Amino acid sequence: MATQVKNKKPLHLAKMNIKKGDTVVILAGKDKLKEGTVSRAMPQTGKVIVEGLNVVKKHVRPQGQTRQGGIIEKAMPLHVSNVMLKCTECGEATRVARERRPLGNDQKLRPVRVCKHCHKVIADRTRS
Ligand SMILES: [Zn+2]
Structure with missing residues (x-):
């Protein structure tokens, strides 16, 4: 299966509420209702890769001396609408x-993500 290359640039970047390092619950596909950590967020395509989930077996040809052929397991990207962020607080x-909200030592107002359940700030693991 070849990776599709899209030449078309998106007109705008879709804002995603999920970032690298977040814990998410998968809502669709074979790993439905499983939890994992986001290893990569791709706002260009609106997708995320969740570590160790949505894994497919890929048959790869050997390429010179750098890559061995065989069957490898690869985590495929999931659309953000198919995952849900797990709150770090509740x-x-x-x-x-x-x-x-005011955050940090200087209590400056900073843009943050807030849980709809407990209304607490969701921790951002890519910062701090
Ligand atoms: Zn919460």
């Missing part, structure tokens, strides 16, 4: 609100 799969 542990519920939740929708996300965006707000500005």
Whole structure:
């Protein structure tokens, strides 16, 4: 299966509420209702790769000396609409609100993601 290369650039980047390092619950496909950590977020395509989930077996040809042939397992990207963010505070799969809240030592207003269940700030593991 060849990777599709799209020449078309998206007109705008879709805003995603899910970032690298987040814990998400998968809502569709063979790994439905399983949890995992986002290893890559791709706003260009609106997709995320969840570590060790949505894995397919791929048959690859050997390429010179750098790559061996055989069957490898590869995590395929999932659309953001098929995953749900798990709140770092209450542990519920939740929708996300965006707000500005005072954060850090200087209590400056910063844009943060807020859980719709417990209204607490969802921790961002790519920061701090
Ligand atoms: Zn919460």
